[in-house]
Amino acid sequence: MRTLGLSIYYQILMSLRTKPALFFSVFFPIFLFILFGNLWGATDNSYVFFILTGILGMNVATEGIYAIGPVIKGYYSGEMIRYFKKLPLNILVHFSGLIVSRFLSLFVITICLFIISSLMFGHAFNVEQLLNISLGMLVGIFLFSFLGLVVAFTFMKSDQNSSQKGGLSNIIYYVVIFTSDAFYPVGQLNPLMQEICNWLPMNPILNIMRGNETNWVAISLWLSVSVLLFSFLFKKFQSTR
DSSP states (O other): OHHHHHHHHHHHHHHHTOHHHHIIIIIHHHHHHHHHIIIIITTOTHHHHHHHHHHHHHHHHHIIIIIIHHHHHHHHHTTHHHHHHTSSSOHHHHHHHHHHHHHHHHHHHHHHHHHHHHHHHOOOOOHHHHHHHHHHHHHHHHHHHHHHHHHHHHSSOHHHHHHHHHHHHHHHHHHHHHTTTSSSOGGGGOHHHHHHHHHSSHHHHHHHHHTOOOOHHHHHHHHHHHHHHHHHHHHHHHHTO
């Protein structure tokens, strides 16, 4: 446990020293919450909780698609695994530390948003909502991490295909965000749109956070397909090295 704790600690330190990552994972979500909360939350208090969970869902997708997935792929493409094998710790401890550190960062951001919500908008949160949000973030970080891994391992030669990899990551990310109920209930436009949104990966995660009825079948399918695709791409990557 001490080794895992140190791994989590150093992963958090590394993320704090990366200024772009610090801005988009901490300050940008707070800025969005204050902005949208003042625009619509002042007249509709229920929107405060809606936008808070939407921003956290966006952060979960950002961490999985842009952070955890590409980082783990970089360990393999840069032959860092050989280095990790010589360290006096299990490689799974290092990977677990990476994922847990991102989850803890998200949890701290959640607490900050709760405080801002209470001070600025008078919207108090309870333990049940915190537990629902924590469960949604935990499920989401695994789901989007594997999606990020699939994208990262799709392009083996990162130097030659970095623009393609980045383009695919951006397409997946923005489709996931803007076809979901993260910032606005898009699914209310028509019943067909609602059904489509509920089968895409973001809405089920948001529904967990909001304590709504959740499409666990969709979550299971997205997670299973992502894990299987990653396993296939990883084995293919190993065999071609």
